Amino acid sequence: MQKILVPTDFxxxxxxxxxxxxxxxxxxxxxxxxxxxxxxxxxxxxxxxEESDDKSGVDRLQTQLNNFVDTVYNELNATQDSTTCIVQSSVAPDASIRDYATKNGYSYICISTRGAGKFDRVFGTNTSNLISFSDVPVIAVPKFYTAKK
Structure with a gap:
């Protein structure tokens, strides 16, 4: 079965x-x-x-991710099949996404994009960096995408 990695910032x-x-x-x-x-x-x-506080922070993020995904599924009236939610620490999000996708054999990375402002056009966005540097194909979805039959 092919796998798709779907990054989110909530x-x-x-x-x-x-x-x-x-x-x-x-x-x-x-x-x-x-x-x-x-x-x-x-x-x-x-x-x-401090270690306990960090663990509880990760647990909160895991719960937040699970709830966020559940909300989107509910908005689409869709059922969750073959899904996983992963929370991971990072210094550079785009590098972490690329590394995780490559190391775990993902077929695609599917990420939303809102378009770069002037600042981001110079320094790049997570999506543009993924497109430029990822070995895994990237599907960049405009922020206004809505699912249709």
Whole structure:
């Protein structure tokens, strides 16, 4: 079975990528993995309270990702089949997405794009960096995409 990695930052703009991937998976046998990467603050000591706080923060993000994905599925009146939700720490989101997709044998990365502003045209966006540097093919979905029959 082919696999699609679907990154999200929990924004309304990122829902287009989820909607497209869910629609595609309803028509073909794709396994979907919803992926969120976060910037982890470096621990300054080996204090177990800090480690516990970090673990609870990751648990909160995992719950948030699960709920976000559930919401999009409910909005589409779709059922979840062959889905996984992954939360991972990151320094550079686009690099983490590329690495995860490559190491885990994904067929595609499906990500929403809202278009680059002037600043982002100079320095690049996560989507443009994925398109430019990913070994895994990238499906860039405009933020206004809505699923249609």
């Amino acid at each position: 924004s309304d703009n990122s829902k287009a990528g989820l909607r497209f991937a869910i629609q595609l998976a309803s028509q073909h046998p794709y396994q979907l993995t919803f992926f969120h990467c976060y910037h982890m603050n470096q621990l300054t000591s080996s204090d177990s309270k």
